[in-house]
Amino acid sequence: MSVKILAIADLHLGRTASVPNISNPPSAAETLDEIVRFAMDNAVDVLTLSGDIVDNYNRYWEAVSPLQNAITQLQQAGIYVIMVAGNHDFDVLNEVIKNSRSKMLFLLGKNAKWESIQLNINGQDIQFVGWSFNSRYTIHDPLRDFDPQQISKNIPTVGLLHCEADTPESQYAPVNSDTLSGSGVDVWILGHIHKASQLKKSNPLIFYPGSPLAMNAGEQGIHGASLVIIDDSGQINYESYPFSAVRYENIKISIKPELNQDEFRSLVLNVLEETSPKLIDDSNNLQFLIYDLQLSGEHDNPVEIANWAQELTDIRHRIPEYPNTQILIRKYEISVNPALTALENLAKESSPAGKLADSIICLQNGDENPFINKLRQSWHEKQNALSKHNTFRELNHFDTTKADEADRYILQECRYLLTELLAQQENE
Ligand SMILES: [Mn+2]
Numbered sequence: 455m456s457v458k459i460l461a462i463a464d465l466h467l468g469r470t471a472s473v474p475n476i477s478n479p480p481s482a483a484e485t486l487d488e489i490v491r492f493a494m495d496n497a498v499d500v501l502t503l504s505g506d507i508v509d510n511y512n513r514y515w516e517a518v519s520p521l522q523n524a525i526t527q528l529q530q531a532g533i534y535v536i537m538v539a540g541n542h543d544f545d546v547l548n549e550v551i552k553n554s555r556s557k558m559l560f561l562l563g564k565n566a567k568w569e570s571i572q573l574n575i576n577g578q579d580i581q582f583v584g585w586s587f588n589s590r591y592t593i594h595d596p597l598r599d600f601d602p603q604q605i606s607k608n609i610p611t612v613g614l615l616h617c618e619a620d621t622p623e624s625q626y627a628p629v630n631s632d633t634l635s636g637s638g639v640d641v642w643i644l645g646h647i648h649k650a651s652q653l654k655k656s657n658p659l660i661f662y663p664g665s666p667l668a669m670n671a672g673e674q675g676i677h678g679a680s681l682v683i684i685d686d687s688g689q690i691n692y693e694s695y696p697f698s699a700v701r702y703e704n705i706k707i708s709i710k711p712e713l714n715q716d717e718f719r720s721l722v723l724n725v726l727e728e729t730s731p732k733l734i735d736d737s738n739n740l741q742f743l744i745y746d747l748q749l750s751g752e753h754d755n756p757v758e759i760a761n762w763a764q765e766l767t768d769i770r771h772r773i774p775e776y777p778n779t780q781i782l783i784r785k786y787e788i789s790v791n792p793a794l795t796a797l798e799n800l801a802k803e804s805s806p807a808g809k810l811a812d813s814i815i816c817l818q819n820g821d822e823n824p825f826i827n828k829l830r831q832s833w834h835e836k837q838n839a840l841s842k843h844n845t846f847r848e849l850n851h852f853d854t855t856k857a858d859e860a861d862r863y864i865l866q867e868c869r870y871l872l873t874e875l876l877a878q879q880e881n882e
Contacts, residue, residue: 467520643682705726749786806875
């Protein structure tokens, strides 16, 4: 026999994912339903929650009933629930669960005191040890108070802790992964960091399962839970189960000089349809795939690209094979440069735009003209003055000897100015 543990952290009940222009975005409460269903479908023995289960005290009423419902359902299915509090729910978690009389529910480590329990599951002894936040911040390393005597040797031990590992200056229970390693615990399931990561593969296994629901564009990639299986010889395995309803990603599209608006639209659509299937396949149950788009490359008229791009945030695309997932673009960035042929035509003009176009061509070819030479000289003078200025002297990071540094800067500014200039002419 073996013991199956479903590991979750940072659920943040009360919050919803950020999805542009959607009145009813996926919520942490819905994710909790998903977790309960998964635990029952997969005959899990224990659900562990490594803190920040509830978003904060204000969310009491949004959190209390979903959490109590989940606990009741899990108890009826014979599944233990074992949790510790984090910096967001140090004061509220106890309130939320205090009316529960379940013998299968444990909040470990109240009042920032380590606490352990021993259970017999499927005929196998197993112990859990945990520590809970008792204030918003703690600069104290909880492992300093950890007494290895409180856990029995020869019984597999699972540790639950909300903490920031290997960040000594953290205000959220800074711990050292070496200290976790030497604690005598066999698996550390950590909370606080929303991105899933493994700190140590074995002896002990130390990992952050990450948050089960990606909440904003800062939380890119796969989000979900982890399933830890401890067999009767004490062997430990774990696997990630992505089930976030939302996934945030970056995407890049490169523009070619002669593209027209129809071609631009089908290019965007093609890239979305090529990129998305793998991302959707990797995440079970995905409802929203949300991209931050970067447009690069060259175009005869970058101003047109900027106009065409405005409709990108209206995209609500579904691929026929993946009807449950809506694909959308949250925002876009344009770094499309004027194409060479366009520049060469412009460079024939004596206008300011022509002068800029000629300078861009020269800089791209490593040539020079009087205008560029003047700019280079002025750049070096100003950099020199800055580096000697009292305010900045301490920084000491200006290297005024680098010629290509100046050229790169001047090229970037020329491109920017030209694009602006052309946009103004277009509007006149
Ligand atoms: Mn936290």
